[in-house]
Amino acid sequence: MNAQFKKGVLELCVLSLLKKGDKYGYELADTVGKNIDISEGTIYPLLKRLRAEGYFEVYLKESSSGPARKYYKLTKKGEDTQVLLAEEWQDFTKNVSVIIGGINNDKN
Amino acid sequence: MNAQFKKGVLELCVLSLLKKGDKYGYELADTVGKNIDISEGTIYPLLKRLRAEGYFEVYLKESSSGPARKYYKLTKKGEDTQVLLAEEWQDFTKNVSVIIGGINNDKN
DNA sequence: TCTCGGTAGGTTGCATTGCAAGGTAGCGTG
């Protein structure tokens, strides 16, 4: 899978998943990873960045099977950004498919 | 528009447009730019790279209204890559929409 | 002639972001 495709979209994916409910880092990597191949080395810096930019808040919660988990909870800003990014993404993919699809149809 | 979204996709766009017929750089920037905001500083290095990797061949053609144009013509490798990338792209966007859309639908 | 705007091609340095590789630590099991 072309790694470049993912640039910027993972941010939208994380925000979208958190919109449904609080999750912890490892869980996010796992959930996103079911559809898109992603590594932990990608998710943690991403979470750190998004948190620093105020997209979510963090709280710790103990686990019976391992170390405490760090849960991420969307802020208002995070929700708004998710909506904006989702719109931009749909717009973008539509424009791309005009170029790609439109051409493939009636090639010589 | 999120610049990161474009990473990797522009390559597919250029290959797709050239599939329909030979084009020169300035023209490509213009055509792609009708759907996706793109700058010349992006397209020329991209063309150089793709050419170096054997995706297309180049020939010069004079123009009555300006300097000679450098036309790009897809090679077999270029065509094959376009097909592969287009498949990957469609697969990828589908997976992303599972994460994004699937969540938005039944959020609390 | 000289300059200017449009066309066309190009380069440099920078910012962003995904990833492999590696590290720390809590916990239960053998």
Added chain:
DNA sequence: CACGCTACCTTGCAATGCAACCTACCGAGA
């Protein structure tokens, strides 16, 4: 008490889009 699993995190690197800037050809107008 060593191992494996969960969970978090950091470092250095690679890829690629972009602003800014440069060169050069051409015709029109001063």
